[in-house]
Structures are given as structure tokens and as C-alpha cells.
Amino acid sequence: MNRINNNRRIKKEKRSKKDYNDKQERMKRNAKRDKVKSIPRHKKENLVKIPNNNYYKENKIKKQQNPKKHIGEKKRKKKKFSLLRLLFKLLFIVFLLIVILGSLFYFKVKENGGGMRGALITILGLSPEEIENLDTLNILLLGVSEDIDSKLTDTIIVCSYNPKKQTASMLSIPRDTFVGSNKNKAKGNDKINALYNKSPKKLLEAVSDITGINLEYYAVVNNKALIEIINIIGYINFEVPIDMDYDDPTQDLHIHLKKGMQKINGEKAEMLLRFRHNNDGSSYPPEYGDNDYGRMKTQRLFISETLKQTLVMENISKSKQIINTILDNIETNVDTNNLLPYIPVAVDFDINTIISKQLPGESVKLNDLWFFVYDKKETKSIVKNIQSQIND
Numbered sequence: 001m002n003r004i005n006n007n008r009r010i011k012k013e014k015r016s017k018k019d020y021n022d023k024q025e026r027m028k029r030n031a032k033r034d035k036v037k038s039i040p041r042h043k044k045e046n047l048v049k050i051p052n053n054n055y056y057k058e059n060k061i062k063k064q065q066n067p068k069k070h071i072g073e074k075k076r077k078k079k080k081f082s083l084l085r086l087l088f089k090l091l092f093i094v095f096l097l098i099v100i101l102g103s104l105f106y107f108k109v110k111e112n113g114g115g116m117r118g119a120l121i122t123i124l125g126l127s128p129e130e131i132e133n134l135d136t137l138n139i140l141l142l143g144v145s146e147d148i149d150s151k152l153t154d155t156i157i158v159c160s161y162n163p164k165k166q167t168a169s170m171l172s173i174p175r176d177t178f179v180g181s182n183k184n185k186a187k188g189n190d191k192i193n194a195l196y197n198k199s200p201k202k203l204l205e206a207v208s209d210i211t212g213i214n215l216e217y218y219a220v221v222n223n224k225a226l227i228e229i230i231n232i233i234g235y236i237n238f239e240v241p242i243d244m245d246y247d248d249p250t251q252d253l254h255i256h257l258k259k260g261m262q263k264i265n266g267e268k269a270e271m272l273l274r275f276r277h278n279n280d281g282s283s284y285p286p287e288y289g290d291n292d293y294g295r296m297k298t299q300r301l302f303i304s305e306t307l308k309q310t311l312v313m314e315n316i317s318k319s320k321q322i323i324n325t326i327l328d329n330i331e332t333n334v335d336t337n338n339l340l341p342y343i344p345v346a347v348d349f350d351i352n353t354i355i356s357k358q359l360p361g362e363s364v365k366l367n368d369l370w371f372f373v374y375d376k377k378e379t380k381s382i383v384k385n386i387q388s389q390i391n392d
Contacts, residue, residue, distance in 0.1 A: 141221070142219065157300070158173065177361075218332060218333060220330065239262075244271065255275050276295050360382060361375045361379075
């Protein structure tokens with residue numbers, strides 16, 4: 001009996017010990033499972049599941065499977081970071097340079113008088129001393145267009161500018177002005193615009209003789225320059241005085257403009273400045289000035305508006321481009337280095353105060369050709385009056 005009881009007791013103890021061990025094993029497994037659940041997903045993905053043990057061991061898969069690839073990725077990331085840091089440094093240096101140069105430009109402009117005048121002095125590399133004692137500038141302005149056979153002098157204007165008094169004048173010379181010696185033998189070559197084909201100097205001498213002004217300088221501007229300058233600016237707001245409708249196939253000239261205020265670009269500017277009359281023979285009204293008189297008035301008004309709308313602060317950044325365009329399309333005996341100092345001074349000039357006149361006289365038919373015969377006495381009086389207003 002005692003033996004039976006002992007066996008039962010032993011079996012009971014074994015069963016209790018096994019239950020205890022099983023319980024301990026379950027507790028360990030649950031603890032390990034709870035630990036894995038608490039690991040973030042991005043870390044859990046890098047764990048290797050160990051077979052037969054049902055738990056995750058924290059380790060880098062890429063590092064275990066391909067250590068060289070892992071090292072290469074680290075190097076690429078480091079190189080990318082270095083490039084970004086270098087780019088940031090370069091951008092910062094550029095920013096500093098812009099700030100420094102901008103500040104230097106600002107103080108230089110201020111030192112040169114400030115405003116647009118100071119900016120132009122700075123951009124053109126001048127000094128305030130160079131523009132203090134400028135003399136009155138008298139220059140013969142010639143606007144030249146090209147037809148199939150020759151160059152035509154469509155615009156002849158005596159321009160005077162006194163930078164000290166800020167006064168200026170424009171005196172138009174009709175291109176058909178008679179400059180021959182004998183009216184009875186007048187021919188096409190006796191018109192003043194024919195002298196340009198001989199030489200600009202011949203034309204300069206003839207205008208000096210007519211006006212009594214001692215002209216030393218001339219500037220021949222091709223119409224192409226005007227087109228380019230206006231296109232650089234964008235356009236000129238200008239009131240076209242009449243409807244313009246003219247075609248000349250021999251010159252490949254076609255003018256079609258409507259009356260009224262409009263935006264004149266380079267192409268339209270050439271039409272406007274070359275217009276004399278319409279296809280039906282009609283022209284400007286008498287009170288404005290017929291044919292050549294009307295054209296000369298339009299030319300003076302348009303040049304004034306172009307100057308007024310060009311010399312504004314919005315175009316300061318384009319000044320160098322405009323000057324280079326003029327220099328590329330101009331024929332002149334003026335030393336451009338002597339002409340540049342006048343540009344900053346001119347920005348302070350009130351365009352509305354320009355004295356605008358044209359040579360007095362009348363159109364006369366000589367040997368079946370139309371000429372403009374100027375009045376010498378009245379011309380002398382007008383020129384004297386203009387010069388006194390400018391210089392006195």
C-alpha cells in the first residue's frame with residue numbers, strides 16, 4: 001500500500017514540475033513576442049527571423065547580405081551631401097557678391113549726383129567733373145533711308161543743345177532746298193539732299209552757308225538704327241496726325257497707318273517719318289504743313305517724343321544697348337568719347353521746351369522740277385532768334 005502511494009506521489013510531483021516548466025516556457029515566449037511587437041516597423045523590417053526559435057534578432061539585413069553594397073550607399077549619400085553643401089556655399093557667395101556690388105553701385109551713383117543722371121555717369125564710366133563745363137553742341141542730324149539705287153536723305157535737321165542752360169532747338173531743312181547757282185538751269189542735283197551722295201561734308205558746308213551757323217559736326221543715322229532703338233524700348237506712344245496710305249514699289253516702301261494715338265514700333269516709325277502724301281495725292285492739312293512741311297513737323301515731334309520716352313528710369317538698364325545700337329548704325333565726324341558726357345546731362349532736359357522751327361521759304365517749280373527756295377532774310381532772323389534763346 002505504501003508503495004502504491006509513493007508511486008502516485010512521484011507521478012504527481014513530475015506532473016506539477018512539467019506544468020511549471022511549460023508555464024515558464026510560455027511566459028518566456030510571450031515576453032519575447034511582446035518585445036518584438038514594441039519594435040517600430042522600419043526597424044522590424046531589418047530584423048532577421050531566426051528559424052526554430054520564434055523571435056527576431058535586431059540586425060541590418062543589407063549589412064549581413066552585402067556589406068560592400070551597404071558601404072557604397074553610405075559613400076554616395078556622403079558625396080551627395082557634400083555636393084549640396086558646396087552648392088549652398090556657391091549660392092551664398094554669389095548672393096554676397098550681388099549685395100556688395102549693388103551697394104557699391106548705389107553709393108557710386110549717389111556720389112555722382114544720384115538719380116538717373118548719376119546712374120548714367122556711373123554706367124558710362126564718367127565723372128561729374130567731365131560734364132561740368134560742356135560747351136553748346138551744334139550738330140547736323142541726317143536721317144538716311146535706302147531705296148533700290150541709292151541712299152536718300154529724308155531728314156535734315158540742325159540740332160543745338162546748351163547743357164549749362166538746358167536749352168535746345170531743332171531747325172528742319174527741306175530735302176528739296178535749292179542749293180544751285182543758277183535757277184534757270186536748275187536740275188535734280190541742285191537739291192540739297194543730292195549733296196549727301198557726294199559727301200556728308202558737302203552737305204554740312206551747304207547747311208552752314210544757309211543758316212549762318214558754324215557747323216563742324218554731322219551725324220548720319222540709318223533708319224535701321226531708329227527701328228532697332230524703338231524695338232529695344234518697346235514702342236513710342238505717338239499721335240499720328242492723319243490716315244497714311246502710300247505705296248511705292250520702286251523703293252519697296254509701303255505706309256499704312258491710322259490717325260490717332262497709338263503705339264509706334266520700329267517698323268511703323270519708318271513709315272511715319274517717310275510719309276509725304278497718300279496714294280490719291282492728299283497730304284497733311286494746310287494748318288499742319290503740306291507734304292515736306294508736314295513731314296518735317298512730324299519728324300521733329302516724333303524725335304522729341306522718342307527722346308522723352310527713352311530718357312526715363314525704366315530704360316536705364318537699356319542705355320548701354322541703345323548707345324551701342326546708335327554707334328553701330330551711325331556715321332559721324334564727332335569723337336564719341338566727346339559726345340558721351342552730354343548723355344547724362346540730357347536726362348535733366350525738359351523735352352517740351354525744345355525750340356522747333358523749319359527753314360522759311362516756298363516751293364517753286366524750276367525747269368519742271370519742284371524746289372524749295374528759302375528766304376535768306378527771314379532765315380537769318382529766325383536763326384539769330386533761336387541762337388539767342390539757347391545761349392543768352
